[in-house]
Amino acid sequence: MLLKKIKVMDMRNLTLKSALILASLLLNGFLSNAQKKINFDEGWKFHFGHAANPDKDFNYSTATIFSKSGAAAKTAIDPKFADSTWTSVNVPHDWAVELPFENSPNFDVESHGYKPVGGFYPETSIGWYRKHFSVNKKDANDRFQIQFDGIYRNASIWLNGFYVGTNMSGYVGMAYDVTDYINFDKENVLVVRVDATQYEGWFYEGAGIYRHVWLNQYNNLHIPEGGLYVVPEIKGKEAIVAIETSVENKNLKTSQCTVYSYITDRNGKVLAKTNEQKLSLAVNAQSTVKQKLTINNARLWSLEDPYLYKAFSVVKQDGQIVYQTKTRFGVRNVRFDAKDGFFLNGKHLKIQGTNNHQDHAGIGSAMPDYMR
Incomplete structure (x- = not known):
């Protein structure tokens, strides 16, 4: 529909502003079905478990979760488990801040702001x-990833x-490819068990899912997490920018694509762009494309002027963009000297x-974005 509308436009009468808007629409149109980041903050159900009694922890124990006889169906892990009586919450969520204060000399309570969370309080620590x-059936050919920010x-x-x-750390986000577990013909149920009995x-x-949660949808041919360096x-007066882009192929056949990168200033003006580099990837293969770009009269990052550029890497297949990612970076020179200390840009x-x-x-820790 977007392309049909463009055809009837008089391209000769486009102003610069209109041309930029049109370019943006084209790019977003090509990407809309290939790369989505869906916020999963709303619509959760929450209930306390128990760290010391499986009967009060929805039968969660080694006897059930590792059983081959289907005993896990008796736990809250089972998609058919009835959670209608659980508390409705949105994340970010911190259950510890909602608990009453506890006057106790043990370190568990002290380290949790005198809230009853920790090994001494099994009933409020799980x-x-x-x-x-x-998930729509029309998206069955895409890949899906669950991302937890914290x-x-x-x-x-x-x-x-x-x-x-499982992720043990409370301060490191995690992301999991869940493509093989997604249902397209019926409801999906995502379950998270959080154990806050220990401290860091x-x-x-x-305690709890205290940062955003996302469902990421993307093409089988894509740049994996951390794949832009x-x-x-x-x-x-120049900055030579080395860009490394890793591309992964999760299609069921060898895939051909091209990769290119470009750099913009903070306002989006393109400063430099590479040529498209061809790439052939076997099934489940991953390869890295190395490219270099030059920024003339580079503006240095400093405490007084923390200027950041943007680097984009783009993957195209059959002439269309199937994936792109970006990162911000600063141009600066740093040096540590054992005698004289630290130097920034000399x-x-x-x-x-x-x-x-x-x-x-x-x-508590469930900080809304506007409070950060």
Whole structure:
């Protein structure tokens, strides 16, 4: 529909602004079915489990979750489990901040802001989350990834009863390819069990899914997570920017594509662009394309002027963009000297900082974006 509308436009009368808008529409139109980031913050169900009693933890134990006889069906992992009586919540969510204060001398309570979370409080240290969602059948040829920006802590994840993975750290996000577990003809159920009985710091750490959750949808031919690597090097007034782009093929056959990169200033003006480099990838293969671009009269990043450029990497197949990603980067020169200290762009600086924690009074670790 978009292309039909474009054909009837008089291209000769386009102003520069209109041309930029048109280019943006074209790009977004080509990408709309290939790369989506769907917010999964709303519509969760929550219930406390129990760290010391499987009967109060929805029968969660080694006897059930590792059984080959289907005993896991008796737990909250089972997609058919009835959670209608559970508490409805949206994430980010911190269950610890909602608990009453506890006057106790043990370190568990001190490190959780005197909230009853930790080994001494098994009844309020395990949290279960469940989310029901649907995926359109027309997207069955795409790949899907569940991304958690932060869960405190020791979180195990299941989708439709299939174990997806466990992340022990409360401060490292995680992402899992769940393409093989997605249902396209019926409802999906995502389950997360969070164990906050242990701690990682001596400060208030909260408990639960305290950051955003996303369902990422993308092409089988794509740039994997962490697949864009950018390193600038100063050469006089120029910056030579080395860009490495990794491409992965999850199609069921060998795939041909081209890869190119470009750099813009902070306002989106294109400063440099590479040629399209051809790439052939076997099934499940991954390859890295190395390219270099030059920024003339590079504006250096400094404390007084923290200027950032943008680097884009684009994958095309059959003449259409199937995936793209971007990152921001600064051009600067850093040097550490054992005797004289730290230098930024040739200027001596003392490294200073503050001891900032990630919680806020009244809302705990579930910080909304506008509070950060």
